[in-house]
Amino acid sequence: MSKKALFQHITSRLFSSSKSQFNVKSRLNPVKNIYQSSKFLILEENDKKSYKYPLVWLRDNCQCVHCFHQGSSSRTINWEKFSVNQELTAIERCEESKKVTLTWADGHKSIFDDNWLLSRNFSPENQKTYLSTHYRPDKNPVWGKNDFQKILKKFDYSEVISTDRGLFEWLETLSRRGIAILQNTPLTRDECRKLANRVGFIRKTHYGEEFEVIAKEGTSNVAYLSSALQLHTDLPYYDYKPGVNLLHCLVQSQSEGGFNQITDGFFVAQKMKEDFPAYFKVLSETLVNWSDIGQEDGNKFHSIYRAPVIMLDHEGKFARINHSVPQRDSFFTVNVDDVELWYQAMKKFVDILHDETVVFKTQPGEILTFDNIRLIHGRTEYKDNTNNTRHIIGSYLDWDEIYSRLRVLRSSLQC
Numbered sequence: 001m002s003k004k005a006l007f008q009h010i011t012s013r014l015f016s017s018s019k020s021q022f023n024v025k026s027r028l029n030p031v032k033n034i035y036q037s038s039k040f041l042i043l044e045e046n047d048k049k050s051y052k053y054p055l056v057w058l059r060d061n062c063q064c065v066h067c068f069h070q071g072s073s074s075r076t077i078n079w080e081k082f083s084v085n086q087e088l089t090a091i092e093r094c095e096e097s098k099k100v101t102l103t104w105a106d107g108h109k110s111i112f113d114d115n116w117l118l119s120r121n122f123s124p125e126n127q128k129t130y131l132s133t134h135y136r137p138d139k140n141p142v143w144g145k146n147d148f149q150k151i152l153k154k155f156d157y158s159e160v161i162s163t164d165r166g167l168f169e170w171l172e173t174l175s176r177r178g179i180a181i182l183q184n185t186p187l188t189r190d191e192c193r194k195l196a197n198r199v200g201f202i203r204k205t206h207y208g209e210e211f212e213v214i215a216k217e218g219t220s221n222v223a224y225l226s227s228a229l230q231l232h233t234d235l236p237y238y239d240y241k242p243g244v245n246l247l248h249c250l251v252q253s254q255s256e257g258g259f260n261q262i263t264d265g266f267f268v269a270q271k272m273k274e275d276f277p278a279y280f281k282v283l284s285e286t287l288v289n290w291s292d293i294g295q296e297d298g299n300k301f302h303s304i305y306r307a308p309v310i311m312l313d314h315e316g317k318f319a320r321i322n323h324s325v326p327q328r329d330s331f332f333t334v335n336v337d338d339v340e341l342w343y344q345a346m347k348k349f350v351d352i353l354h355d356e357t358v359v360f361k362t363q364p365g366e367i368l369t370f371d372n373i374r375l376i377h378g379r380t381e382y383k384d385n386t387n388n389t390r391h392i393i394g395s396y397l398d399w400d401e402i403y404s405r406l407r408v409l410r411s412s413l414q415c
Contacts, residue, residue, distance in 0.1 A: 031114050034100055036088055041102070043117055051121035055086040058102060062110035134410070136403055137175045139318075139374060142267040148358040151177045157185040157367065161198055168409040170369075171199070171402055174244065178264060178371040185248060185365045192246045192395040195367065200401030203242045205235060206292075206301040213247070213392035215384055226390070231261060231353055231378040232324035234396075237290040237303040241320075242396030245372050249362040251391040257382030258390050260368060263357045265321030265376045269310045271352050272345075279345035284310040286342050289329035290322060304329065309349065320373045323353075373399065 033044040040052040060077065062068065067077040090103035098114040119126075132138045143151045153173050159166030160182060174180045185191050192210060196202040202209045215226040235241045252258060272280040287306045294301060311320040332339060353376060362368050370377065382390055409415075 031093075031098070031118075034091060034093055036091060039086075041088075041091070043121070045118075051118070051123060053117065053122070055088065056084050058110065058112070059086045059104060059108075062108070063112065063116075064108075064110060067110075134407060136399075137172060137406070139178065139266060139371075140176060142270055143177070143264050144267050144356045145263075145358050152179065152181070153177070154181045154183050157182045157191070157195075157365075161194060164409055164413060167198060168406065168413055168415065171406050171409070174369055174371065175399075175402065175406065178266075178374045179262065180369050181362070182367040182369065183365065185367050187250055187364055189250070189393055192248050192367065192393055195246060196395055196397055199397055199405050203396040203398045205238070205242060205396065206299060206303065207296050210393060210395045213394055214389065226382055226384060228257075228381040229379040230325050231263060231350075231357065231376045232326070233265070233321055233376055234324075234372050235292070235303075236307070236322035236324050237292045237305045237327055239305050240398075242372055243399035244397040244402065245368070245370050245377070246395050246397065247362070247368040248393045249364050249366050249368070249391075250393060251389060252361065252364055253382040253384065253390040254388045255383040255385075257380045259359045259361045259380040261357050261359055261378040261380065262370065263353050263376045264374065265323070265353075266318045266374050268349060268352050268356060268376075269318050269321065271356075272310070272349060276345070276348055279348050280310065282338075282342055282345040283349060284308050284312055286334055286338065288322065289331045289333060290324065290327050291329040291331075292327055306333070309346065318374075321376060323349075323376055372396070 030046055031043060032046045033042075035042050036055075037052075039055050041055060041058060042050055042052055044050045060082070061075070062077060067075065069076050087105040088102055089105055090101075092101040092103075093099070094101075100112050100114070100117070102110045102112070104110070141147070141151065155166060155170045155173075160170045161167075170180055170182070182195070189210075193202060233241075234245060269280070269284075272283065286308055288309060289304060289306050291304045292301065293303075307320075307322050309322050310318065311322065313319040334342070357378075359380070384390060
């Protein structure tokens with residue numbers, strides 16, 4: 001049948017849509033018309049909106065049992081024999097079942113559900129919604145010192161551990177705002193592990209799966225000293241560094257010190273971009289050597305990773321902040337004439353960082369959770385005594401596991 005003879009009529013063939021965790025709200029505007037135009041299938045809604053679907057994309061995403069495995073939600077079409085030049089010979093639509101059948105030039109048939117197509121339309125609005133919710137929640141708002149009390153949310157530990165709604169709300173807040181505190185946590189050593197297992201699993205590093213922040217002599221990590229801990233991000237010397245810190249306070253220092261310090265690194269980066277664009281360019285382009293040398297439990301390590309202080313993604317959005325004075329290597333593999341300008345830019349970054357730092361003190365039974373890709377944290381000096389030894393249990397989570405859990409929860413909770 002020629003293209004001119006393309007027609008629309010009712011078909012009653014059954015269709016099994018692919019399993020997608022992307023929730024599609026009930027469609028308010030049903031499909032009015034569907035037809036081919038050049039290399040596209042055009043779908044019109046009753047509100048006069050229309051969407052274009054490339055034929056090659058439709059053929060690649062055929063949902064039949066020969067092209068798609070429902071059980072694993074995986075494409076199985078044979079790309080060795082796939083043609084990027086696709087043509088249709090017929091379009092059939094069933095109003096009752098809300099499905100469309102496409103017949104290709106080679107005789108193959110693909111059946112698509114209206115809602116399946118609508119949820120995957122290529123409009124900028126739809127793609128923005130998908131990317132900011134289903135893919136990864138937008139990391140908004142970025143916040144400064146004056147906004148901290150407005151954005152900080154606290155959650156009950158038992159609600160997060162025992163209910164999906166509590167878990168979802170904590171993770172959603174953590175992903176968007178970069179920080180959240182869990183309260184009323186039992187004062188036992190394994191609560192961070194329980195929390196991590198509720199999400200997925202603990203991220204192991206060369207410091208192990210869990211770490212104790214408690215002053216001890218002969219340490220290879222400055223975090224294990226009672227002196228002030230400069231503002232930093234953890235493990236910048238990892239290519240894929242841990243995404244989220246979990247810090248469970250078992251015993252807090254009764255001295256005048258031991259305060260948590262924290263800053264939204266993305267806020268600082270935004271200030272640099274707006275107020276000091278030349279310095280921003282330097283910090284987002286100059287590769288810095290980050291390193292860690294030492295041993296933990298007899299395991300020697302020497303980690304190195306090269307990356308800018310401000311890392312951007314392919315769209316130019318903030319992707320990651322790297323900052324740690326102790327872990328910035330003395331090897332600086334850049335043009336010697338660029339070194340001084342980098343130091344000037346870095347000093348301005350640190351000045352703004354400290355201007356926007358908030359200070360508070362977690363209490364026993366609180367778990368401070370924050371985004372290690374985005375937030376920069378530190379601690380003021382404190383003093384232990386025989387009756388009071390500050391004791392924090394820490395562990396890490398990866399963002400991949402958090403985002404996965406959020407998608408599953410969003411689907412099951414229909415939110």
